[in-house]
Amino acid sequence: MTIFNSSAWIVAPIIIPLIGGLLCFLWRRDTFFIALFISLANLLSVTTLLRQFLLFGPLRYRMGGWEAPLGIALRLHGPALLMLLMTAVSGIGITLYARGYFSFRISALKHNNRHEQQERFFWPLWLMLWTALNALFLSGDIFNLYVTLELVSVSAAALAALSGKPASQIAAFRYLLVSLLGSLSYLLGVVFVYKTYGILDLEMLRQIATPGPGLQMALTLMTLGLLLKTALFPLHFWLPPAHANALAPVSAILSGLVVKGSFFILFTLWFEIFASSITANALDLIGLLGAGAVIWGSLQAIRQQRLKLLVTYSTVAQLGYLFIAFPLTATENISQEVWTAVTFMVMAHSFAKTAMFMAAGTIFLQVGHDRIRDLAGIRKSLPITSFAYAIAGVNLIGLPPSGGFIGKWLLLTAALTSGQWHWSLVIIAGSLLASVYVFRVVSRLFLTPDEAIIQECRPHSPLQEWPALFLAIIALLLGLIAPYFSLILETTEIVANLAPGGGL
């Protein structure tokens, strides 16, 4: 007999980074190795979880042994598993990169105390954030979701302020307030749900939820709050300063992972728990905002003169795609494809954006600035980083075989089969605009360098360059391992409910 029953693996992705975070705060020495060990252990546990999931299907875990209406349930379904996997893989990349980043700064720049301090606090905050994200993906209780959301906001805001420069602190302050506002709005929604049904468990809510004024209000409030956190246009105002002014690994975390958390909740609530009370108008409205985000974000990205800001605005634009998916779910028989599409886009964007911010950060550190105008020929001295950036860019444009392409293809298919033309045009326009802002930078990076401009800058350690390439390539090849993902998504009873009779 084993010492613990196998379902306990579901809490491992929460507990492992949590312990790591606490240890990193306590120990202070060799924190990188703690973090690395933790991220590997986390990957291991997620893989084990994946195996169990494939064997037994969706899992449900009663925290503290208490049954659902009273206790808190964790649940593992396909999308959550994929998010865990995504976080685990990106997390390893970020952990490695952060080490390279900080060690370079500590060794290369003056005021190294400040950088040491940043690194020292980065690790516990990052591991805590990781805990929070994993907890968020696994949570099966709307109030617990609120707690995890707060956990995410607090650690993310603290990370965003880590760089210490005034702009980042103002941005972090605003970020914190906005997240808080979002969480409060969500909490009020929870209050309304509790008022109406007296239940907090998601599964049970799904069974008993019926359209009504209470639910509608609750849903509106939760949606508003989560949209604010996910930075859907025009609620994106806080995102660019916060993401652009943070340290590079932090930007990667914020753009690559954190926004996905709130989006994940939103999507779950809309299409799983309260699917019955969603009206077509609401879907269209969200889709419209998403289209606005794609266009506006891309145009802004095209206009930017600084690399990090460009990447940030592209986040705004890419998030828009996720919302364009909303109205496409209106047709019954294609909603599964839309689920798949969204999962793909989320994952691809996460990997690609993480890689992109890492590359931008390395370029910034090595060259000393990130004015796009003056980046000609960086490829010569930072080939790996440049390739990472370019490959990540290919992902954002959505060229095959990247994960972004699979997502766009599925969305386009959904739009065209359901006869909702306009969305497909936005998607196409978005990728064209994306190619403009991606190539604006890439063509400079890959120019034959002018000897006068380029100084010989060699990266300090391979950790500064390789993680970005690694993640970018994963994003690029995501499309090729698509069958496994759809396998995971299809073992989800939720998806089966959404699309009866669906399946490969």
Place this chain on the structure above:
Amino acid sequence: MLTNNLYNLCGLLLFGMGLFALFACSHLLRKILAVNIMSSGVFLVLIATAYRPLGAGEIDPVPHAMVLTGIVVSVSVTALALILACRVQETSNHSLSQSERNTNDGDSEE
């Protein structure tokens, strides 16, 4: 039922007031206060919903626990926000005055 509704109303009004103030005020501290007022409002709605007059049955303890959690969360967030606000003030080169008019912190919520 009247009491519940009364306090509910109060909570919602507090929420609305805080929301407006969060957007309208530019002083960082005032924004933090506004958020705190908002959260108080939310808590009030929750607790008021659970309220039963004496003798009218058990009071549901779950909302109480939720509010307790919420209060602790809001205290921690407030503390962090305050320190951040201080840092912003310290690093931005502006004279610090009590009046809101003089704070130029670049923070606006639109």
Place this chain on the structure above:
Amino acid sequence: MTDNILAAFDLVLITTLLLLAWKLLSCEDIFTAVVLFISFGLLMALAWVRMRAPDVALAEAALGAGLTGPLLLAALRRMERIRKYERRLDLDEERNDYKKPKKKQAPPL
């Protein structure tokens, strides 16, 4: 009879709460606002007691008023104290960022 008294109490409490909130959000002086906020917290504690939530009342009194108040006051004091020696001007992660105007980084909203 007791019902009426309670109702009157409720009304007074709620009105005071709302007025306090209004006042503290709109008054000119931020110090006054903080002080008002502390009293607002205490009144909230009263409201929790009225709602038969003693745990919450205790927590609110101790945390909401007892700790947030001093926190706010301390922050206020810090903000008002101009400590030149602590002003950070090694601003940036980047080596030469201070050469560029800061304002440009704020994106258009």
Place this chain on the structure above:
Amino acid sequence: MIIKSRRKNKRRPFDPILLLVLLLTIGLTALLIKANYTIPVTSFGLAAEVARFQPRSGVESPVTAVLLNFRGYDTLLEVMILLIAVIGVWSLTKAPFPQKAVKTSPVQLAVVRLLAPLMCLVAAYLVWQGSHLAGGAFQGGAILGGAGVLLLVAELPWLRTIHSRPLRIGLLIGPLFFLGVALLGIINGRELLTYPGKWSGSLLLLIESTCAVSIGLTLASLFAGGRPADDLIGQTKTPACNREQKRC
């Protein structure tokens, strides 16, 4: 640019944006109130469930039972939020103790001497009382934190010499213990946060006490507003000053 326009707006009596915000918030609030009154009143919540399982929770107070047992997971995460707030605050700045020792007035000192131990007692009482009446880790911790605040306000000189490591251990003791007990459930082959039936009462009390200590320290640290002086040895201020001069 935005800031400037905002400042101008501040002076003008009618700011269109502000008016819009006002209208929006009023609208939202009105909607909320309307929804609030149209929700059908159902038989409420989980009270019955809690009452049914309370005997198995190990404590008498229903709120504590919910907080630490039924929904203990929330509380675990919440303790972590407090901790993250401290880490965040520490990452931002050092505790601003004045350079010169301030002379504390004797009256203040006397008050502190009297109040601080008293508050500790009250805190202990609250924690203990938490198992059957109102009170618990958070309330007790808050009182402890209040005691810390009192000490900090008095600006006693020895506070400045508090070292980072013992403080960190103190901050972590509660969360770690809580986590350890939570893991005990897994080791016993049950779920996370499952307490062994017989001892659950005493375990909960222990969790509450350790958490109260940590929460008290956390709150006091939050009030102190920065990391201890020795947290990053060798951080000098001179380079910053030089830079400042250069810049000016």
Place this chain on the structure above:
Amino acid sequence: MTWQGWLLICILLSSFLPGVIIFSLPEDKYRFRTSLNICGAVIKIIFILIMNVGIYYGHSFELRLPLIQGMELILNADPLSALFTTLSSVLWLLTTIYAVGYLEDSPNRSHFFGYFSLCVTVTIGIALAGNLLTFLLFYEMLTMTTYPLIIHRGTPQALRAGRNYLIYTMSGGAVFLFAIVWLQSITGPLDFSAAGFSPRLLDTHRTALIFIFILLIAGVGVKGALVPLHGWLPQAMVAPAPVSALLHAVAVVKAGAFGIIRIILYVYGIDNISSLHLYSFLIAISSVTIIWGSIRALQQNDLKRLLAFSTVSQISYITLGMSMADQPLAIIGGLVHLVHQGLMKITLFFCAGNLAETLGIHKISEMKGVARRMPLTMTAFTIGALGMIGIPPTVGFVSKWYLGLGALALGNWWVLLILAVSSLLNAGYFLPIIITAWFGKQEAHWPEERRFNRFETRLMLLLPPLFTAFVVIAAGIIANAEISPLAWVKFIIREYGL
């Protein structure tokens, strides 16, 4: 996986792996890089020959990688792919040899050759694609890999050309993607092996299918340089000569033309197109392109630009052949021109590159008497040019002959007229060049003369055009033999079922 599947993968990897390795090589590893490149090319040709034999004896080469519902990557080698892969790989070998000679001592060669290898991998991928999704995959990758080659020189002009190239091809790709998704939302997943979707769909989705067809043709027509969409091609001439050769004869333009063939023969199918009355549309487009390209070529003084416009015109013969697809003879003419045009055009570009590299000649007006200085090069050039005009026994004649036969069989006099006019125009811009080169008198010094001992130019620059020129004549003479391109094209047509 069967050995056939592995073979397909090996064919792709034989240039992909060298490409990746070359990227990581330092600049000065000249020998290793060159041998890697050439070994890769030779191995690739060997693999492809094995595949061709296999196809001839009826083996099926297929590799499927299902992605997600309705999405599948398919590599499938049919006789048509064999034609294109053989052409590309052989010409790639020659171009590589040529490029090694051409780029001697220039900077960033590892970068250049890396992309060069990737580029041919992707082209082979296009040839082997078994459905539209796979085609799109490689089609977009082709844009990515050719773009760095176009901007390789890094001059403002090159950058502008690159930007235009991107604008054209990315928009084309987007339109193509849109059209594919739309088509598949109507027809369901489509394999090329099906040779056309079910005619029943025509009743319900007639208008949509017409629209989709136009969009598809526009999508691939950007790379195939159909007339309103050809703007990038002349500008892209700023790239080094091997790149131009690659663009025109091996990869990009060819990929566009190949895409048109695929769409007409294998996606829509001959019958569907004829019932949608799309042939006249195709004839119109291709005729306009042929005439317009020739007229523009007449006006050029810059040799490479002239060749570019001539490509615009010549590549449309393929489209013209396809636009008479209900007549097998016309298809034969179009398909065989895919090979023939590649051979002729690459000869011409090699020669133009030689002139520029050895004597610094870029303009036609500078070419007076150049044949006396570089007789071998100019012989090759003359053969290529005569082929373009369509003079027997060159291969150009064979293509035009079959096109003409097809038009005659259809009774389409209009097309015959177009053929005649375009041949006249071709003669109009090529003959003067030949005449000046051979009979003109050198008036001034060559703009930038470099001397090489023994031969008129570097051996590696000289051999490839001579070889291709030889093939241009040889393939024309043995057109009726068993192993000529023409024979293979007839095999394709037989396999297709006509």
